[in-house]
Amino acid sequence: xxxxxxxxxxxxxxxxxxxxxxxxxxxxxxxxxxxxxxxxxxxxxxxxxxxxxxxxxxxxxxxxxxxxxxxxxxxxxxxxxxxxxxxxxxxxxxxxxxxxxxxxxxxxxxxxxxxxxxxxxxxxxxxxxxxxxxxxxxxxxxxxxxxxxxxxxxxxxxxxxxxxxxxxxxxxxxxxxxxxxxxxxxxxxxxxxxxxxxxxxxxxxxxxxxxxxxxxxxxxxxxxxxxxxxxxxxxxxxxxxxxxxxxxxxxxxxxxxxxxxxxxxxxxxxxxxxxxxxxxxxxxxxx
Amino acid sequence: xxxxxxxxxxxxxxxxxxxxxxxxxxxxxxxxxxxxxxxxxxxxxxxxxxxxxxxxxxxxxxxxxxxxxxxxxxxxxxxxxxxxxxxxxxxxxxxxxxxxxxxxxxxxxxxxxxxxxxxxxxxxxxxxxxxxxxxxxxxxxxxxxxxxxxxxxxxxxxxxxxxxxxxxxx
Numbered sequence: 001x002x003x004x005x006x007x008x009x010x011x012x013x014x015x016x017x018x019x020x021x022x023x024x025x026x027x028x029x030x031x032x033x034x035x036x037x038x039x040x041x042x043x044x045x046x047x048x049x050x051x052x053x054x055x056x057x058x059x060x061x062x063x064x065x066x067x068x069x070x071x072x073x074x075x076x077x078x079x080x081x082x083x084x085x086x087x088x089x090x091x092x093x094x095x096x097x098x099x100x101x102x103x104x105x106x107x108x109x110x111x112x113x114x115x116x117x118x119x120x121x122x123x124x125x126x127x128x129x130x131x132x133x134x135x136x137x138x139x140x141x142x143x144x145x146x147x148x149x150x151x152x153x154x155x156x157x158x159x160x161x162x163x164x165x166x167x168x169x170x171x172x173x174x175x176x177x178x179x180x181x182x183x184x185x186x187x188x189x190x191x192x193x194x195x196x197x198x199x200x201x202x203x204x205x206x207x208x209x210x211x212x213x214x215x216x217x218x219x220x221x222x223x224x225x226x227x228x229x230x231x232x233x234x235x236x237x238x239x240x241x242x243x244x245x246x247x248x249x250x251x252x253x254x255x256x257x258x259x260x261x262x263x264x265x266x267x268x269x270x271x272x273x274x275x276x277x278x279x280x281x282x283x284x285x286x287x
Numbered sequence: 288x289x290x291x292x293x294x295x296x297x298x299x300x301x302x303x304x305x306x307x308x309x310x311x312x313x314x315x316x317x318x319x320x321x322x323x324x325x326x327x328x329x330x331x332x333x334x335x336x337x338x339x340x341x342x343x344x345x346x347x348x349x350x351x352x353x354x355x356x357x358x359x360x361x362x363x364x365x366x367x368x369x370x371x372x373x374x375x376x377x378x379x380x381x382x383x384x385x386x387x388x389x390x391x392x393x394x395x396x397x398x399x400x401x402x403x404x405x406x407x408x409x410x411x412x413x414x415x416x417x418x419x420x421x422x423x424x425x426x427x428x429x430x431x432x433x434x435x436x437x438x439x440x441x442x443x444x445x446x447x448x449x450x451x452x453x454x455x456x457x
Contacts, residue, residue: 006299007318007364037360038341050318078354102430103408104357105342189343189430 002041008051013059013165017139019051021163029053029165031074034101034109035117059112059167062086071169073112077101080111089173090131092180092196096123101189112166118221120155121190125222127182128171129214130196136168137161145170155220176209177201179286181279184217185271191217192262195251195275201237201287208232208240213247213276218268219256228254228276237284244280248273305366307332308376316363323347323358326373334374334403345431348404349373355411374403377410385455386410386448395444397435405431409445417453421446 008027010016019027030036030050039045053059059074062083069089071080080086081097100106100114100123114124115135128148135146137160146159153159160166174180178200184191194217200210211233216222228247232240252269259265300315307330316325326332326349335358338346342357349358350372351365377384386406389395396402405428412419412427419427424445433441 002319002321004298004317004319007301033362034342034357034360037362041340041360098426102343102345103411103427104345104348104355104430107354108356108361 002037003043003046005047006049008049009055010051010053011055011057013056013138013167014140016051016053016056016165017163019049020165021140023049024162027051029113029116031113032076032109033113034105035113035119053165064089064173067173067175069171069173071111071171073115073166073168074110075112077106077109077111077114078103081106090171090180092182092198093124093127093131093171096127096182099184100124111169115151115169116158116160116166118152118154118156118158120220121186121192121217122222123182123184123191123194123217125152126194126214126216127180127196128169129216129222129224130182130198130212131171131174131180132198132212133169133171135166136170137164138167139164149224152221152223157221174198174200177203177205177287178210179283181282181286183275183279183282185275186217187262190262193218193255193257193268193271193275194222195272195279197276197279197283199232199280199283199287201284205237205287207236208234211240213251215251215255215272215276218272219258223254223256225251225254232280241280244277245273248276251276301364301367303364303367305368306370308371308373318362318364320363321359322349322356322361322363322366322371325363326358326371332373332375336400336403338400339432343430343432344401345404345408346401348407348431350407350411353411353414355408372407372410374407377406384410385451386413386445389444389448389451390441393440393444393447395437395441397433397437401431401433401435405433405441409448412445413449413452417449417456419446419449 027049028047059072061072062085063070077097077100087094133148180198182196184194186192196214198212211229213228214224228250231243231247252272257265257268303316304313336346338344340359342360347359348355408431
């Protein structure tokens with residue numbers, strides 16, 4: 001059962017920001033509602049007001065802009081899994097989106113909502129970290145660009161200010177001989193471990209020029225793991241592969257895995273290492 | 288006056304006009320009313336079932352503008368101006384849809400609780416992809432759970448309906 005709440009239906013980002021400023025913690029932005037409404041039905045959270053942002057124009061488009069893919073925060077998972085731009089330029093993201101939850105959740109749930117709700121067992125944030133994405137946050141009189149690396153603070157917590165609205169996700173298109181992979185492991189629809197690897201190799205494919213590694217789902221928030229990246233970046237492909245076990249151990253610690261119904265901490269740490277090796281191989285094979 | 292009554296007196300209503308199984312419906316809903324409750328309790332169409340209540344099982348699947356949604360977790364006002372199809376609206380003037388025929392012919396159900404959701408999800412799949420591979424079918428349908436675990440017959444039914452629908456179009 002949902003408790004009674006009032007609905008606000010602003011038409012612009014400025015109005016959304018004003019409403020958030022006026023009503024503070026008694027109001028919450030509502031987009032797809034696939035996660036928020038569940039928490040409200042369970043009585044885990046309660047709001048006097050929901051601010052429906054779906055009438056705000058211009059937040060549900062995907063556009064390619066000079067080497068960057070700009071994704072409106074209201075784009076649904078279904079839109080992203082079927083977008084020709086995403087499939088062509090960010091194939092790893094399209095594949096991830098094809099496997100978010102189920103067909104009904106993908107139809108309604110939005111990427112922006114997923115990121116702002118910051119549920120730990122979510123796929124997109126992990127890959128966006130490895131892709132070097134930035135989030136655009138707007139409020140009444142200002143706009144800022146936030147690196148995915150600082151966006152996620154803790155479980156269910158982002159760095160957004162109370163009256164800030166996530167409007168866009170900007171993802172740089174991988175350049176050169178590059179490959180990107182996201183792999184997850186979990187029971188049914190709930191990922192327990194997610195690992196993303198983005199690589200770029202040099203012209204003759206013998207060394208790793210750039211590497212980004214991110215982990216999530218196992219712990220409170222997705223994290224990039226620079227120490228693991230250092231073991232592969234600037235190294236020959238064979239040396240980098242040899243270092244993957246060590247990189248996996250570092251990534252497993254960075255994941256801050258917790259023990260729960262879906263596995264013990266040790267088990268999830270082991271899986272991080274396994275997925276890291278596989279994701280690395282997968283990304284390398286695309287280069 | 289109790290707090291609950293005060294809050295009820297304060298209720299916000301939203302005019303809701305939408306197409307339900309091809310017919311215009313006009314009513315007023317409160318923001319917190321769920322589509323499943325409106326369809327089942329207010330409009331009396333009980334084909335869609337409340338089961339897991341957390342968007343996982345698919346028993347409450349309805350099609351909104353032809354696409355599957357979990358009615359258990361969709362606010363009713365969201366279907367303003369849209370077209371909703373429930374299992375009750377699938378047959379055409381008493382003539383069963385090929386999916387319904389196939390589920391009967393191939394025994395695509397046991398207890399039947401998941402069947403309305405299964406058939407509507409399968410309709411969305413076949414409207415989008417008339418000739419799915421078995422893998423594509425399983426991927427699309429994996430969010431519809433049959434607690435009797437009678438999946439083999441369900442898959443056979445949908446594949447048979449797909450064939451029937453392709454042939455009738457040809």
